[in-house]
Amino acid sequence: MDISFALVAARGPMSAILARLMPMIAAAFLVVQTPAHACVLCLPYPQETNADQVIGSGTAVFAGENPVKPFSYVVQETFKGHYDGSAIPLFLDSMTGRALRLNPTLRVILVQNHPGGIWTGLGLAGSEYQGVMRQLADWYADSKTPAERAIFFAPYLRHEDRRLAELAFLEVGRAPYATLRNLKTNVGRDDIYRIVNDFFHVEWHGLYILMLGTSDRPDDVAFVRAKLKTAAKYRLTTNLAAYATALIEMTGADGVTRLAEEYFVKSGRSNGELLEIVKALSVQGTGGAVELQPSIIDAYGRLLAVHPELAGYVANDLFAWKVTRFVPRLREILNTGIGLDEASRFAVAAYLSRSDEGGSSKGGLAPPDDLR
Incomplete structure (x- = not known):
């Protein structure tokens, strides 16, 4: 305006x-x-998503537990930028370590803002979540509109991976309303009612109420x-x-x-x-x-x-x-x-x-x- x-x-x-x-x-x-x-x-409230973090990072990697140094990370794949091989000064907590040991396909997403900069952990990611992150590595700030991002993430709203579903919710939830009106998702009517009647997910209700409105x-x-x-x-x-x-x-x-x-x-x-x-x-x-x-x-x-x-x-x-x-x-x-x-x-x-x-x-x- x-x-x-x-x-x-x-x-x-x-x-x-x-x-x-x-x-x-x-x-x-x-x-x-x-x-x-x-x-x-x-x-x-506004919230920076893992997608924002990866898109805005200089380097992004998938990491696991270092087998020779407990409670520390070892990089298993660099999916954005360049990793210089230096030690990552982040503590791998016991709960995350246990999850990695129980499920060998899980990885921890780590991002670095610039070479030699601060590393940030973004949590665990399953195989499909990792695939989404690899696609985001090709995006850059403002390369996608909120509407385009919503369309990309909408199919993951009811994904069985709770972390991926939550990321999709945060991305779709900030799209323009005009986009939501025409958005085709895999969210069924029963799923919508299950969410809007669930007191423990009240912060999720708004988006699903708007879906019901169509x-x-x-x-x-x-x-x-x-x-x-x-x-x-x-x-x-x-x-x-x-x-x-x-x-x-x-x-x-x-x-x-x-x-x-x-x-x-x-x-x-x-x-x-x-x-x-x-x-x-x-x-x-x-x-x-x-x-x-x-x-x-x-x-x-x-x-x-x-x-x-x-x-x-x-x-x-x-x-x-x-x-x-x-x-x-x-x-x-x-x-x-x-x-x-x-x-x-x-x-x-x-x-x-x-x-x-x-x-x-x-x-x-x-x-x-x-x-x-």
Whole structure:
């Protein structure tokens, strides 16, 4: 998104506010981001994967236990870069050593950032995991988009090697939602339900809930509705965004309307709940069911009417979608400043600065004839 725009002509108190905020507006887009990727729905936190480590390394090897020096490593294969033959100063713990002895096909993945640099152990790898690592050795930083990486790893999501399945989950879980909608995987419906009903894998639920959302089976739709009903009743936020995204995928504009009525209109909802619904709407409107943008924009209008303090969280979408119908409301919210934190003020000011405040619509939001 290009935010290197000029300040509109100075005019009245609104322009005074903008003039004060403009030096910091660009930062707002780094702080108050509405999510376009599935990672915010699937993963509770960003995580560097073993794939990242191998791709970013200078040297990567498969190692086993040194038969003449217990608790130390010996390199058995160099699959990336050049290994100079020097001793690797890492301790091989007894549990890893036992696993290597019990299964001769296992190897430990070790990476070195540059010649003579620090070595890092990435854990055990079975035969197929090793094959995946060899393929990654030919990749380099940014050579694959998140979507391409997700497509590569998707077939391993339910692999019998738990370590490989976990790597696949982390890679697929941070792909754009548009990719997930069309992703063909070997994950069966029974497997999806087994995961989403497993309390001990709650951090995995988001991705599989989104997969379930691509179903049009009545019992699957009923399952998602029931989960959302429970979440609304007990004011739960865990995986709320994922279930909301799935409902919209399954039921379209009706789902958007139901979520807005339940969360944006009814009183007593926490900001945590509201923001989870905003995440779902933003993901669908940006990278999913973009044909639902009019319904999502209407839902945002209901949010702004009741919860002005959350204006900053929808301003970026309104900006990106060239929506100007909320200019008066957002100007009012910014002028009063009620409940807005600094990042939200910046985001709202940035949105307003692209409106036709200065009498010119060049490079700005849609002119009045295109109000939505």
